[in-house]
Amino acid sequence: MLQAYFESIKYVGHLLPISLLRIFVGYFYLQQAFNDWKIHILSNSVVSDLIVDALSGDKMPYWYRIFLSEQVIPHWDVYAFILVGLQLAVGISYLIGYVVRPASVLGIILCLNYIAIGSSSQELFFRLLIACQLTFAWVGAGRCLGFDYYFYKRYRGMWW
Amino acid sequence: MRQFILYILALFSILFLLYVYRDNSGPINDRTNLNIYASGSFISSWGPGPELKNLFEARTGIKINYIDMSDPGMTLQKVAFSTEEAGGDMLMGLDQFDIVRFADRVKWNDISAINLQIDAIKSNPYLSEMRSLDIFKNFIPYNWSAVAFVTRTDKNYQLGSLHDLLRPELRSKVAYEDPRTSSPGLQFLLWVARTFSEDQAVQFLKDINTHSHSFSPSWSTAYGLFKNKSVDVVLSYITSPIYHLVEEKDANYHALDFKEGLPLQVEFAGVLSNCRNCEAANKFIQFIQSKEAQRIIMTKNYMLPMNRSLTEGTAFDTLNRYKFLHFKMYTKDEINKWIRIWSDIRKNEG
Numbered sequence: 001m002l003q004a005y006f007e008s009i010k011y012v013g014h015l016l017p018i019s020l021l022r023i024f025v026g027y028f029y030l031q032q033a034f035n036d037w038k039i040h041i042l043s044n045s046v047v048s049d050l051i052v053d054a055l056s057g058d059k060m061p062y063w064y065r066i067f068l069s070e071q072v073i074p075h076w077d078v079y080a081f082i083l084v085g086l087q088l089a090v091g092i093s094y095l096i097g098y099v100v101r102p103a104s105v106l107g108i109i110l111c112l113n114y115i116a117i118g119s120s121s122q123e124l125f126f127r128l129l130i131a132c133q134l135t136f137a138w139v140g141a142g143r144c145l146g147f148d149y150y151f152y153k154r155y156r157g158m159w160w
Numbered sequence: 161m162r163q164f165i166l167y168i169l170a171l172f173s174i175l176f177l178l179y180v181y182r183d184n185s186g187p188i189n190d191r192t193n194l195n196i197y198a199s200g201s202f203i204s205s206w207g208p209g210p211e212l213k214n215l216f217e218a219r220t221g222i223k224i225n226y227i228d229m230s231d232p233g234m235t236l237q238k239v240a241f242s243t244e245e246a247g248g249d250m251l252m253g254l255d256q257f258d259i260v261r262f263a264d265r266v267k268w269n270d271i272s273a274i275n276l277q278i279d280a281i282k283s284n285p286y287l288s289e290m291r292s293l294d295i296f297k298n299f300i301p302y303n304w305s306a307v308a309f310v311t312r313t314d315k316n317y318q319l320g321s322l323h324d325l326l327r328p329e330l331r332s333k334v335a336y337e338d339p340r341t342s343s344p345g346l347q348f349l350l351w352v353a354r355t356f357s358e359d360q361a362v363q364f365l366k367d368i369n370t371h372s373h374s375f376s377p378s379w380s381t382a383y384g385l386f387k388n389k390s391v392d393v394v395l396s397y398i399t400s401p402i403y404h405l406v407e408e409k410d411a412n413y414h415a416l417d418f419k420e421g422l423p424l425q426v427e428f429a430g431v432l433s434n435c436r437n438c439e440a441a442n443k444f445i446q447f448i449q450s451k452e453a454q455r456i457i458m459t460k461n462y463m464l465p466m467n468r469s470l471t472e473g474t475a476f477d478t479l480n481r482y483k484f485l486h487f488k489m490y491t492k493d494e495i496n497k498w499i500r501i502w503s504d505i506r507k508n509e510g
Contacts, residue, residue, distance in 0.1 A: 042182060055237075081179060085172045092171070099164040151163065159161055 001150045008149035015144035022141040025132055026094025033087035040080035051117055060116050086110060097146010101159055104137035194222050194440040195248040197229040202253055208460035216447050222440045232258045239432060240265035249435035254428045255343050259295055260492050267433035268298035274442055275300050276449040280466040286424055286484045293489055299428035302448050303463035306422035306484050307347040308415040310396040321419050322355060326367050335382040335391040338375040339502050344395050350490055351423045353498050362501060369505050398422065398482055399462045402475045421485035
């Protein structure tokens with residue numbers, strides 16, 4: 001498997017720049033996950049600043065506001081755990097290049113969530129991140145410098 | 161797809177185990193500790209926080225854990241959202257606007273029995289109106305100052321009223337704070353509203369908007385502009401020149417006295433009703449009203465103590481010559497109305 005990991009550079013080397021971008025984005029997600037783990041899980045923080053800030057503004061859709069205030073905030077510990085888990089899953093997936101295509105879908109959903117609750121200054125960043133992740137999913141960015149290459153060779157299919 | 165589902169399940173299982181076996185013995189979860197929400201400047205090494213903590217811990221044996229509160233409004237909203245226990249027991253650094261705008265969303269303990277500031281307030285003619293306010297039941301004031309324009313003495317500006325800020329030589333020379341994000345900025349907005357009729361105030365704000373150097377999001381940003389000499393005048397506090405005098409031995413700064421009188425800013429502390437260690441919080445409330453604690457707050461926070469006798473013989477004593485406006489609590493509607501007016505002015509001019 002490790003041999004296939006490096007072999008991928010030889011056979012699908014044209015994907016290398018996108019793979020490097022994938023690793024960088026993976027590092028970003030991992031960093032987010034570790035920060036949120038420390039803030040929301042270990043220190044029992046009450047609610048994310050981002051959500052409180054978003055609920056104070058008038059930007060998000062009405063149904064999402066109701067969802068946040070009625071579902072997410074009363075059960076914040078559970079949602080914080082799921083959020084950290086998803087960030088970690090996407091981060092590790094991008095970093096090692098494993099199941100990158102489905103992970104990209106998760107990553108895009110996380111970004112859409114950030115856009116809905118984030119400030120307008122952050123919106124452009126998350127839009128760019130969505131564009132990057134669409135590209136990862138499209139080209140199968142895990143096939144170069146990633147373990148997806150190994151599984152693609154054996155099983156083929158749209159998931160690698 | 162199966163691989164992906166297995167990957168997610170494995171990862172969440174590991175995460176769950178880490179969650180179950182996490183170390184829960186941190187200071188914030190220790191019920192014998194006192195957890196205090198306070199601003200970054202209060203708890204920094206140069207602020208009064210560390211010295212107050214050492215003195216309180218030495219006296220009572222109760223450990224203090226400060227929780228950095230970047231924005232009091234945000235912290236209060238977070239506390240309001242918590243269904244059970246918040247992380248902190250009490251909160252310091254609320255000004256009169258925070259109390260009006262956000263504090264009603266949070267339940268507070270009645271601390272009127274341990275409020276020792278009544279006499280101090282009675283003796284201060286500018287703060288005496290505070291006595292009759294309901295907020296006194298849940299909050300105790302622990303320091304105050306007046307908002308004023310600060311300049312360098314060598315600039316030799318002779319400014320004595322709000323109208324003087326529109327003088328041609330001051331075009332792009334004054335740094336203000338944005339009232340939507342900064343407490344002194346909001347003080348200035350309501351100062352103008354209090355001084356002029358509504359039409360005059362709106363026109364004055366429109367003129368100031370085009371005449372100013374900038375409206376910074378925070379006091380520290382505006383004061384940074386002043387310190388690096390990008391501007392000659394900054395909206396700050398009357399106590400700011402004392403800081404330069406005492407800490408930097410630089411007497412080249414002074415606060416301008418305006419004939420309209422300078423608006424007062426008071427900082428309050430309150431105990432949250434869902435506190436874990438309420439008894440310790442009450443002890444701390446009593447402690448910050450003591451002479452020793454008030455002196456630490458005065459010399460480290462560069463704000464005036466509630467007990468005026470403490471300023472005698474210090475650099476703070478020179479501030480008695482200023483003319484202050486009487487303390488006033490604005491309603492939420494008044495604040496929101498003027499913030500809206502300000503936003504419209506900025507939108508139309510921007």
